[in-house]
Amino acid sequence: MLNVRQFFLDLPSRVNPEDIQGDAATFHFDIADAGQFTVRLADGQINISEGLVGEADSSVKTSAEAFSKILAGELNPMMAMMTGKLSVRNPAGILKYARMFGLM
DSSP states (O other): OOOHHHHHHHHHHHSOHHHHTTOOEEEEEEEETTEEEEEEEETTEEEEEESOOSOOSEEEEEEHHHHHHHHTTSSOHHHHHHTTSEEEESHHHHHHHHHHHTOO
16 A cells, blocks of 8 residues: 555655646645645645644545555545545645646
8 A cells, every 4th residue: 555644745746846836725634544634835835744734725534545546546536535435625626736746
């Protein structure tokens, strides 16, 4: 199973700063059995914090198993939402970034 914590720590190196220039957003990820993470976009940078920090524009809640399967392409995020394996508050807020982060 993919290391969820490592996925978040490596996220800044996988996103082109030009793709998020001028964007500002905060996302909370609550991954059961793997931890809670805050992803903040600001000034063309991505900052990762462990724990849920500040107010989130969107939040994602799932299990480590489902999250790993989504990252591996073994579980469709839309199907995961429909079957209750993935809960997303304000899906429109994260949709723009889901592919960029490697979540789709």
